[in-house]
Amino acid sequence: MPGGFDISTKALRDELDGPLLLPGDDGYDEARAVWNAMVDRRPRLVARCANTADVAAAIRFGRTHDLEIGVRCGGHGILGAAVPEDGLMIDLTPMGAVRVDPRARRARVQGGALLGALDVASQAHGLATTAGNVSHTGVGGLTLGGGMGWLARQHGLSCDNVVSFEVVTAEGRRVQANAEDNPELYWGLRGGGGNFGVVTDFEFALHPEAGRTLLADFFFELDDAPAAFRGWRDLNATAPRQATFTAWVGDKDGRPQASVGLVWVGDPDEGRKLLPALRALGRPAAESVRELTYLELQTMDDSVEGHTFRRYWKGQYFSELSDAAIEAFLLRGTPDGRGEGLPAASLQAYGGAIAAVPVADTAFSQRDALFEFVAAARWDDPAEDEARMAAARRYGRALSPFASGAYVNVLADEGSAGVRSAYRTEQLARLTALKDAWDPDNVFHLNHNIRPSRATPGGPA
Known part of the structure; x- marks a missing residue:
């Protein structure tokens, strides 16, 4: 690597509370392994984020050094897009805490949590929310795309049960998205995938469930x-x-x-x-x-x-x-x-x-x-x-x-044709406008991508 890159890497390592892994480091191969064993890509860096500030620092670093950015929560995506070849993987898995308020019937779930953690913490109080079918799926990826599960016909999709999101934007800013704060972003995060930022915290509504x-x-x-x-x-x-x-x-x-x-x-x-x-x-x-x-x-x-x-x-x-x-x-x-x-x-x-x-x-x-x-x-x-x-x-x-x-x-x-099949024409237009507002440079493109309106074929933006 060029010397300047080495110096900046040290600076990022010093800034992060969580570890920064490079090829050859202990834990690197485990961090890059995902659910689909066909995926065998090697990121240049893996930022194992301990908190929201780590996520923001990693995004700013990746943009400064023109690195492709992938975001991992559960790692169940069939394409393994969270693992960028020679890029920066923002690994949320250390951020896996779930906190339940049984009186309010709410769960606060960090962006790297798995569904099993949400299920166990909620069922301890006789509560649950729609949370997929396999416990080691990531809450984040499931919810941002919609989120089917065995409770969906009773209580709606996972995304229908999100009360609020904490998001780190493409600029490295921390914002809230809910019905009052950034309501259009709140709309888009409920089904639009990981196109608009990195969600570091979800607040879910819970429902009585005897189990x-x-x-x-x-x-x-x-x-x-x-x-x-x-x-x-x-x-x-x-x-x-x-x-x-x-x-x-x-x-x-x-x-x-x-x-x-x-x-x-x-x-x-x-x-x-x-x-x-x-x-x-x-x-x-x-x-x-x-x-x-x-x-x-x-x-x-x-x-x-x-x-x-x-x-x-x-x-x-x-x-x-x-x-x-x-x-x-x-x-x-x-x-x-x-x-x-x-x-x-x-x-x-x-x-x-x-x-x-x-x-x-x-x-x-x-x-x-x-x-x-x-x-x-x-x-x-x-x-x-x-x-x-x-x-x-x-x-x-x-x-x-x-x-x-x-x-x-x-x-x-399926590429762009698949994205068009997932969204109605009017909703895809609205999602594109949201992408223009929150990620016009298409920083978050390693996903089923909503391309900003100024994007050109053959590149991320």
Whole structure:
């Protein structure tokens, strides 16, 4: 490195309360590792921020030295954009504290916290808020893109439950965004992703939650699945808000199978009243009905979603689920639903409190979504990379004719076309104006980027 850069690095190290890591330092490789094992980039610097002042200092340093800036909270983004090659990674993971005020039913959550920490701290007081499906997801990334979870049909998306944000801007300023202070920024942070600054603190509304749940899955052979799926879809139309209908297709016991079912958050005995109708959909090859605590529900997929696999996915929203869409879902981009290395896929119901929020109230644009589709490929041999990604892309193309939009948190490598599919035209225009106001130089572009209006193709701004 040039000598001037070395001197400035020392100055930044002295300014930070948290450690500054360079290649070769203890902890550097652990800090740059994220959920998708395909991501193997090497930042020039990793600022492991201890507080908001550290974040501001790191942003100013990165801009002064013209470094690309990535921001890590949970590291679950499929592209691993938080890890910039030869750039500066602002690592928020040391900022993982959660403070709950049970009387006010509020949680203050630092920007590097994981969902599990929020769940545990809230459930200690019989409270909860919408917080995804996997406990080691980052609160920040999930919430800024919208934030689905098992409580969303009852209480809205994660972003709908944010009362206030603390943000460090592209200029290194610390600001508040809520209904009274910077209300337009508050609007954009609820669904617009990490485009407008680094959120270092969230204040969430919490809701009484006794912590009892019911999980039910009914498995069908592939030939029997279409009729079951059609009935499951029709039952979903009248499902109570405590129920989130779910479906899956993949390989089980060496052959393709599919399942329909639900996750019920509330009194399990009430949830069991829906099971006879699900059992009557056909002849399931197997069924699984389990009562779980809410914390068990939130962690049940943690081992499946571990950090050692190579990953790629495609996701879309459906505002309706036609018979043809069901068939395409079950076939997984193939003529007969069979083949080596096909991704598994899921459907998760929206509606309820999600749809009750007027679409203009937040940047999240897909309030009319009925189901979210995700095709997720997972493997461990680098030699399979191209084949696995090609299969997922083929599956995604097969579902595209039925799609009504996309979830920004599930976008992969679709680029600007993916961003356009995630937002309505009027909301994308409003987000662009917000980008012009808060980040006109596109400092925060390692994301599903809302480009400022003066940006030119081929560069960040």
